[in-house]
Amino acid sequence: MDDKVKRAYELMESCSLCPRKCGVNRIKGQIGFCKAGLLPMVSSFHAHFGEEPPISGCSGSGTIFFTHCSLRCVFCQNYPISQLGQGKEVSVEELAGFMLKLQAEGCHNINFVTPTHYMPQILEAVFIARKKGLKLPLVYNCGGYESMEALDILDGIIDIYMPDMKYSDNVPAKKYSNTPDYFDINKIAVKEMYRQAGDLKIEKGVAKKGILIRHLVLPENLAGSQKIFEFIANELSSDTYVNIMAQYYSCHLANQFPEIDRRIDAKEYMDAIRSAEKAGLKNGFRQVMSTIKRKCIPEWTDNLKES
Numbered sequence: 001m002d003d004k005v006k007r008a009y010e011l012m013e014s015c016s017l018c019p020r021k022c023g024v025n026r027i028k029g030q031i032g033f034c035k036a037g038l039l040p041m042v043s044s045f046h047a048h049f050g051e052e053p054p055i056s057g058c059s060g061s062g063t064i065f066f067t068h069c070s071l072r073c074v075f076c077q078n079y080p081i082s083q084l085g086q087g088k089e090v091s092v093e094e095l096a097g098f099m100l101k102l103q104a105e106g107c108h109n110i111n112f113v114t115p116t117h118y119m120p121q122i123l124e125a126v127f128i129a130r131k132k133g134l135k136l137p138l139v140y141n142c143g144g145y146e147s148m149e150a151l152d153i154l155d156g157i158i159d160i161y162m163p164d165m166k167y168s169d170n171v172p173a174k175k176y177s178n179t180p181d182y183f184d185i186n187k188i189a190v191k192e193m194y195r196q197a198g199d200l201k202i203e204k205g206v207a208k209k210g211i212l213i214r215h216l217v218l219p220e221n222l223a224g225s226q227k228i229f230e231f232i233a234n235e236l237s238s239d240t241y242v243n244i245m246a247q248y249y250s251c252h253l254a255n256q257f258p259e260i261d262r263r264i265d266a267k268e269y270m271d272a273i274r275s276a277e278k279a280g281l282k283n284g285f286r287q288v289m290s291t292i293k294r295k296c297i298p299e300w301t302d303n304l305k306e307s
């Protein structure tokens with residue numbers, strides 16, 4: 001673990017923690033694309049009951065929300081945290097303390113939300129917390145735009161990977177997330193996560209290890225859902241758990257793009273569900289849509305079948 005922390009911090013000297021490879025020296029306080037500095041910034045930490053059922057369980061997921069992000073999604077629902085820098089700098093010792101507090105509260109896991117740009121600090125904090133008794137599974141809840149160097153360091157440390165698969169086409173990825181190589185990188189990263197963690201293992205309703213992929217359906221099928229589901233079924237496993245999310249709404253800068261300046265409708269969502277079934281996926285979660293208000297109701301069903 002000592003060696004992994006050292007290797008992780010070395011990636012910050014000419015920052016290549018994520019595939020942007022800005023090359024800035026974060027150790028010396030230089031700032032790259034994500035705007036993250038040397039100390040981790042946290043916007044909040046608490047037991048979260050709104051994650052997928054095996055992640056939240058009955059006692060909650062111990063989520064730690066990190067400030068800043070290496071993506072720039074114009075529709076980000078967390079943009080005050082991810083793009084406007086809402087949060088507070090903390091030391092790695094404080095971060096370790098948050099984990100131990102969440103464990104003491106009875107959470108099922110420690111869930112790092114948007115961790116990519118603070119991976120070394122998180123690892124160091126895990127190292128400290130483990131010495132003080134941290135035993136919970138670790139969840140890496142990320143945008144799926146991850147470097148192989150970083151994932152290699154995380155091998156054997158992370159229990160549950162929860163990456164996004166946002167787009168299957170680099171054109172919308174560039175337009176809406178300023179990430180022109182998103183799908184190329186995302187495919188490689190998700191395959192590596194699957195190699196490390198495998199299919200999701202759930203014991204007594206709570207996830208212990210594995211991968212759970214999140215996919216947000218976009219208006220006009222701009223996320224290219226079908227191609228993503230085919231990739232998952234063919235390149236990972238048809239047993240892969242996928243959460244197909246309906247909660248898109250126009251926020252942050254999305255109103256500057258008329259084609260995404262609205263919620264998705266029920267047909268768009270059901271088309272995505274059917275394309276997952278057609279690809280052969282059978283495990284995962286879908287959300288309940290109200291066709292009257294065309295809003296996503298935050299309830300989960302535990303399979304991909306139409307009810």
Ligand code: SF4
Nearest residue numbers: 015018021022032034
């Ligand atoms: S983590 Fe931030 S500074 Fe480092 S390469 Fe990625 S965007 Fe650049």
